[in-house]
Amino acid sequence: MKYIEKLAKIDRRIIYLILFLTVLLPYLFKISLPMKPLPEVVQAYREIDRLPAGSVVMISIDYDAASMPEVQPMLYAILRHCFSKDLKIIMLGHWPLGIPLGIAALEDVAKEYGKKYGEDYVFLGYRPGVAAVMINMGKEIRSVFREDYWGTPLDSLPMMRNVHTYDDIAILVGFEAGSTGDYWVQYAQARYNQKIILGGTAVVAPDWYPYLQSRQIVGLIGGLRGAADYENLVHHKALAYYGMTPQAAVHILIVIFIILGNIGYLALRRRK
Amino acid sequence: MKREVPIAITFISGVLLVIAFFIPHEPFGSLEQRFNDWYIIVSGFALILGIDSLLLHHWNKVSRRSKDWFHSLSLIIAFFVTLIWGFYSGIKTGHFLSAQSTFRQYFYMYVFVPLQATMFSLLAFFIASAAYRAFRADRFEAALLLFSAGIVMLGRVPLGNAVAPYMVGLVFLIFAYLLYSDGRKEVDPTRRYLKIGGAVLSLILIYPVGWFFLHYTAQTAGWIMNIPQLAAKRGIFVGIALGGIAMSLRIILGIEKTYLR
Amino acid sequence: MAQVFWTWVAAFLTLAIFSFLYKDNPFYKFAEHIYVGSSAAFWFVYLWYFDIKPKLIDGWRYNTGFEKYILIIPAVLSIFMLMRFIRPLAWLSRWAIAFTVGMAAGLGITAALQGYLVPQIQATFLPLWVSKGSFWHSLGISINNFVLVLGTIVTIFYFYFSKEHKGTLGALSRAGIVFIMVAFGASFGYTVMARISLLIGRVYFLIHDWLHIV
Structure with a gap:
């Protein structure tokens, strides 16, 4: 004893x-050890995979460096998936301190796939006010973001010409480390019927299972495991996949x- | 003026949004949009309210040379260096976060990110230490919580199925030992045999339970997340949503005024 | 060259924070204060580039007539918000705070109703017997549906405080606690997962970006 x-x-x-x-x-x-992707991640993958080329995907950066190791690999994997399918990306964010992580990833992957700014992807940046931003974008994106992140008016960007509201966005992917994902669901989905996939830290992901069952979201990518599964699905094993062994x-x-x-x-x- | 006006502002803005939600036609629709726009502008300023007290607090420490004043000074310096660097990069390259901005390239990526990420990664150590020292299965509820946590932890990683039987087996073994040693001290013969019988049963159960977890740990974790976990979270959040509505109504109607202090 | 220098800076800061695990020390304190100071400054830079400049200044420059002059209202409210820093005028900041609180309350009511309560309760109305495929498959789905419905109801009962938890209500709330503990356990397991991932990220930085071991 x-x-x-x-x-x-x-x-x-x-x-x-x-x-x-x-x-x-x-x-x-x-x-490295093999894993079978979780059904909720496969569901997210299929939703993006079946979009026709040219569809617009909106990506929201709602996390910062404090959860980078979990969420950043998801962002890379989804960007690779979207660009490889010739989907167009609009990126914005509600967590100012994480915004540069979003741009860095977007610029990296765009370069990898030879995508052009303004034609294949656009970065809108950040505005305070979370819920108000989400609601007003349902009426007209320009009422919140007159210009993109670099100060170019949205109408001068070719891919934005026909994008005005959520009706013009096929899927919204929120990358979350807090409650912003709930706001996306409760405003963009509930009011404007926007299709949403949420990816986020393992701390917030369990709270989203009710949304998945009620079909308020169409895919859930939770924590490093979710990120590893998505990397696996897009056949680009990277940080998350190899991180699963430790x-x-x-x-x-x-x-x-x-x-x-x-x-x-x-x-x-x-x-x- | 100091009390009535704020209460009126709260009432008008809150009620307008509720009306606009149910009657999205003119003039409410565009009024809602305008109020949202103002909210976007004003709420940005709310974010910096805490900063002055932070700086003031540390400035006082420096001027009084109190303990750790040197660290307070480095906080203030870090504040102004970041501020100046941010604006300088912004003026030079058009935007403080542009690809050429040294603020983003160096300050953000090599100072801010490591600081924030490492600060939060300390939690991994604290949670490991807590797992060892604080998570005691001394009541049924606590045991249930730990069991569910263990299955989810093992079920969500590779190798989980291979390892879980040993862990569960170990738990059953401990349980059998506890029952046995309790039973031996028991004076009442019925309870004594019940406890020792329970110990034997625990030992026998190790095999089938171990077999189950050898094959189904990952599925069990998925089931926990998708069924009981989901149900409880839904119940909890329904409660929170109801509470939130009640609180919002109290604020709009001016019953709840703590925010005016 | 700059890259190498800054990687060393990042490694130094990372190790300075990790040194707290041994014990509290000046290196950790230094890194911590730098973190707090620079994140505070960050908000100011953001406020300018993502709020004041695009919404107020550019709004004033590019709009005309009514749309231009109406911006005075949010501008005044914003200035009121900052009046908190000036003691005699601090009461003005309540006007701005009242506006944001009222907006948040108004937005919150509709979000909770339309975004949570209605769809979530709707999704709980599940058939308790599903006939799909084989008998065992149907039984499995039916049991899951039953557990889900039961779990939701008993959890709500657990949080019903207006009546003492005795008799039937007591039994229901005891069943509620079982579900709540399983959920907290699952959330705890996921929280462990999240925290460990953060550590993995930092260790990877040290051995890959800094030391180039892997």
């Missing part, structure tokens, strides 16, 4: 070190921690 009691009093820094090594080692040995190792470690912690606790309680 002595060992078990010692186990219960282990220094937290030893736990930190074990955690750090558990993340590091799978990377060093380059292990992820798996740490999940196992945490479950072991919970069990060991409880054994130590029980041992101490019995002693008393």
Whole structure:
């Protein structure tokens, strides 16, 4: 019993070190493990996959660097999917501190696929007021964004000429780290019947399952696992996919921690 | 003036939006759009309300040379460097976040992103430590929560199916040991045999339960997310939505005035 | 060259924050204060580029007549908002706050009704017996539907505080707690997943971008 009691009093820094090594080692040995994509991610993939070329997809950047490792890979995977299918992208965002992450990804992937600004993709930027922005865009996008991010009037951009409201947008993909996804559903979907896919951190994703079942959203990409699944589906395995191995190792470690912690606790309680 | 006008403004703006929702025709439709537009402008300013107290607080620390004043000074310097760099890049390249802007290329990507991302990644360590020290299955509810968490954690990663049987088996083994050692001390013979019987049953169950999780951990995690988790979240959010409506009505009607303090 | 320099800066800041795990120290404090200071400044830059300039200044420049002069109202409200910084005029900021609060309340009512309550309750009206494919398949779907409907109802009962939880209501709310615990467990599992992913991101930065090991 002595060992078990010692186990219960282990220094937290030893736990930190074990955690750090558990993340590091799978990377060093380059292990990757197969996974079957989750149905909610496959659903999102199919919704985008069946859009005819030239359809407009709106992407919203509602996260920042604090959740970049989870959400950024999703954004890359979806952008690759859209550009490979010749879909057009309008990007905007509601989280100012994350906006540059969105532009960086958009410029990267556009370059990869040889896409031209103004013809294949447009960046609108940010306006404060979340709900008000969403509602007014349902009436006329220009009432919120007279110009794009660089100050060019929207009508001078060829791909924006026929895009005025949500009616001209095939699917909206929200990348979320907070409650903005709920706003998208409650304003853009409920009022204007906009088709929505939500992708976001594993913290917010569980709250969206009710929307998925009520068909208020047509796809859900949650956490690193969701991102890895999407990378898998577009046959471009990258950060998220290879991150799933350390992820798996740490999940196992945490479950072991919970069990060991409880054994130590029980041992101490019995002693008393 | 100081109290009545704000209450009137709240009432008018709130009621207008509700009316415009039910009667989206003129003049309400365009009024709603205009109010939304004003809201977009004004709410931007609300975002910076907290900043003055932040700067003031740290400036006081610096001027009084109180403990850690040096850090307060670095906060103030960081504030102005960011501000000036942002505007400088904006003037030079047309937009502070343009591809050529050094603000975006260097400050944002190599200072801001690492700081924010690392700050939040510390939580991984704290949650691991909490898993070890704080998550005690000492009541039925707590055990249920941890069990559901464990299955979801293992079911959502590769290797989950292969590992879960061992984890579940270990839990059953501990459970059997607890029942057995409790049973041995029991004086009442019926309870004694019930507990020892329970311990034996737990041992026997390890095999079928282990077999189940060997094949169905991932599916079980999916089922938890899509059925019971969904149901509870829906119930909770229906409650929150009802509460939100009640609160909004109280604000619009001027019953709730705490925001005017 | 600049790239290398800035990567080292990023690595230094990353390690400075990680050093907190050993114990609180000046490096961590320094990094933390820089983070707070620069994110505060960020909001100012944003306010200018995404709010004041496009909405107010450009609006004033490019609009004419009524559309131009009506902008005075939001401009005045915005200035009122900043009056909070000037003690004797601080009460004016309440006008602006009242406007944003009223708007949020008005928007909130319709969103909760149309965006959550109606569609979510509608989606809970599921058939309790579904006949689709084989008997076992039908049974599976039917059980799932039943659990979903039951879970939603008992969770709502758990949060019904207007009456003491005794008798039938007590039984329902006890069933509610079972569902709530399973949901919290699932959310907790997902939260662990999220936090670990963030660490993975930072470790990858250190070994890939900085040290080039992988």
